[in-house]
Amino acid sequence: MRISLKTAVCLIVILAGTVKVKAAIGFPEEVQASLALKVPGNAAVEYPLSLSGLSGAEYEWKAQGQMPMSLTQKISAEGDKQRITVCLTASEDVYFNFREWVPTGFRHEDCLFYLPGFWYRRNLRSPQSAPSFHSSDSWIVREDRLSAPLTGIFNEVTGDYMTVSRIASFGKEALTTHKEGEVILSGSTSIGFTGFENMKGTAALAFGFPYREAPKTYMRKLTLAPEVTAFQLLRKGESVTLVWDFYKSNSKDFSDFVRRTWQDSYDTYQPQPVRTAYSPEKMKQVLSNYFVESLVTNQPLVFNSGAHMPVADCQSVAVAEVGFVGRVLLNAFNAWEYGWQTGRNELKADARKVFDSYLVNGFTPAGFFKEFVDFRKGYEEPVHSIRRQSEGIYAMLHFLAFERENGRQYPEWELRMRKMLDMFLQLQNADGSFPRKFKDDFSIIDKSGGSTPSATLPLVMGYKYFKDKRYLASARRTAVYLENELISKSDYFSSTLDANCEDKEASLYAATATYYLALVTKGKERQHYTELSKQAAYFALSWYYLWDVPFAPGQMLGDIGLKTRGWGNVSVENNHIDVFVFEFASVLNWLSKEYDEPRFSGFAQVISTSMRQLLPYEGHLCGVGKKGYYPEVVQHTNWDYGKNGKGYYNDIFAPGWTVASLWELFSPGRSEKLLAR
Missing domain, CATH: 2.70.98 (Beta-galactosidase; Chain A, domain 5)
Incomplete structure (x- = not known):
């Protein structure tokens, strides 16, 4: 105002x-x-x-x-x-x-x-x-x-x-x-x-x-x-x-x-787009430095270090995390695709190392992804999450679809992905939900269904890629659960992995899941999913800032001119803002056309421009140690994760997911193109 x-x-x-x-x-x-x-x-x-x-x-x-x-x-x-x-x-x-x-x-x-x-x-x-x-x-x-x-x-x-x-x-x-x-x-x-x-x-x-x-x-x-x-x-x-x-x-x-x-x-x-000098192309060019400098090659798994990293120097840490917060496989696909688009052979070679190492060493005895491995401690997380497993499949199906489109196929990876999707069918409950956490023997650790929409995405993608209607049937059942337990009750919860509370990501995933289903269905069914996506999208939007909070002189984020409009708060437990958006802007632009609602597309533009502000490069590192390592825990109010407080970041961060999120933000309509094939 x-x-x-x-x-x-x-x-x-x-x-x-x-x-x-x-x-x-x-x-x-x-x-x-x-x-x-x-x-x-x-x-x-x-x-x-x-x-x-x-x-x-x-x-x-x-x-x-x-x-x-x-x-x-x-x-x-x-x-x-x-x-x-x-x-x-x-x-x-x-x-x-x-x-x-x-x-x-x-x-x-x-x-x-x-x-x-x-x-x-x-x-x-x-x-x-x-x-x-x-x-x-x-x-x-x-x-x-x-x-x-x-x-x-x-x-x-x-x-x-x-x-x-x-x-x-x-x-x-x-x-x-x-x-x-x-x-x-x-x-x-x-x-x-x-x-x-x-x-x-x-x-x-x-x-x-x-x-x-x-x-x-x-x-x-x-x-x-x-x-x-x-x-x-x-x-x-x-x-x-x-x-x-x-x-x-x-x-x-x-x-x-x-x-x-x-x-x-x-x-x-009336939030307006934030004026920045960074085009989507410029953003990707700078962010791609993360793909180069963060690669860890001296372990059984090759991966981009993206979790538990010191903000001050951004030194790589021997922790490989498939999904959130590391997003190893999605970063590998983004580097692979970008390498082909820009002729950067080193990016393609590095990404291939990641995929090859995970094919050989990245699966548990049952066939799930090893979703979190800390090589420093010799520790492998024995509890799986439906969210991380889903995000790993999502990344690999994008890779396989891209490769098939360009005349290349990987039968071993296809077998792995089919097996994982078939195991998803075993995990799904009668009400359509998926347990939040489970073990390799399918025993349930956390039966909460709040993370269910994360599974919808790979199920819909698996249906399109493998032409297997069982996966679409399973995705439809998730939508029944989402409608009955999350969307109709306005009760979005338990999607953030390090918290079990009301959070932004559950509503964002619900909006995206029903968007996917609308893209592969027709008639009244499509319209029903579109309505559900719109309803969940409003709830997700409620987490995103419509105004610019002030900072005091001496608080770094204010001194470098950060405008908070377009950034999203995380959850009740984690009271900071971040760039978690991934495909949500694409969902908003799609809904804007479906309902002739300019607020959706208008705010998608606010998100897109505002999230470019903290791009770190030489002379403009925004408080992080290396070019392209986009900051994560942006502390905008009187709250901290343990260090530094308002106007600063926590002392460790996870640029693996921030780079992946921004990359998808600046690759609009990616899934719409995949699901239209």
Whole structure:
């Protein structure tokens, strides 16, 4: 948004104690606000506030006693929304924190809650050591945790919902010396807070400025810390302006609520493509250096080192990971294809070494991929994941299809892939799902079905490549499970391998899986899969940032100018952004044509341009040690994986998957072409 911050502090909220306001938003007589003022070295003093009429739609927040600040609030219509403006003016130098609560009138126990990119429903898939209803039924968080600075509350009984969105320029951030308790900002910030609270059984929207987090702040993976309240200095005679929009409507279910709220947020924040000097061709040229420098050839398996790598020097590590996060086989195929396209014989030769070594040494006794091997420790992971196995087959079927198209065939690889797909048929459950984790003897370690859509892709590809209808039948059964358990319930979970919670990748894989099925079916069946893909795509989109979070001076990502719009948050447990997109932009462009929906293609372009920003090359290494090793754990809020915090990366990363993801982003329509053959 391009609303400038003026010298006056106007907080825009939607409530006041008049009949007119009551009709617009409901229960205004229960609206509450408070102002906390802090003198350095002393505990803050909290002033409960009450509304008093001035004139027209303008009101004043007053405290019982004298306080060194005046607050006025104005209410106006903004289309079908209500916009609230509260202006804070200091009569002496003060450090302040303002907050307000708007009761929705919904019973708290009837509601599902939405903080985009961070909180879905009640976060009950997440453990107690991450933000969830397991720990509390009331949460407020700093806005930069969220893909849009918004809270929504959905009444599951009536279908009514209410949202509050922050409207600001979001250009400033300030450092603090502490991350919990009462903290004084070193300068001005644009980051406020938002969330929901249980007010004596009624669900309420909670919001304010500057940021607070309660009942806990989420500081590290599975680490909750004490709450935090930030105080910003306002000098005598100065004012500050803050704005929120409120919206109330009705949806048929939580999924439709998420869809409508994302569309409204897209229209509100209007994310535009990021201007970069890097074309897709330039991106691939630079990224290809990763294929060259990361190759490990002194082990039984040849592979591109892509996991557990130090960010500082990007020295190769003797860990081979077939799928996520290493994506060894997909990187080998990308290098192979690119070598043919550009005449780079060294890339072809290196990729061939990878394929040949995996054909000889890359399979378990049962015939599954050795999906994770740590040669440093002599350790081979005995537990398989349906996701990594699927990603390995996916990569090899792309390779085999490319080779067949060019008159070359590999019968040994074909036999291996058919055997793996046949074993998939054995693993599939009666409801169409696949177990998340299992062993070589087919014993189940984790029966959770959240990773099922990852298996749909190789099954559809196997059907097209081998002309075997059993694989298509199996893929169709996965779609039944996806529709019944994930998509219809808006419950996307357990796709991220190092977390078992609500995550982006489950919805992204669900959208891609049903896209694949739509590409190989016709008529009403095709339309049904297309609808499912659209529904899942909106949920996946909700994880992607529609705005640019600010960074403080000295935080590297801000100093090099990173714009966060188009980047996706990962999961409830892993609260950072990354470039996980793979084929999702192709799905969005396809859906845009299917439904004549320009928001899909428009945001696909935002994703495509924004994810080019951290391309590392000489003189522009973006904090990593080598050219083309694209960064992974991009820490954009007050959270870290164990090192460095906001504005930096963790100390180790996995460029294997980031390079593979970007490569697919810049190879649009690849699977559509394969499935059309």
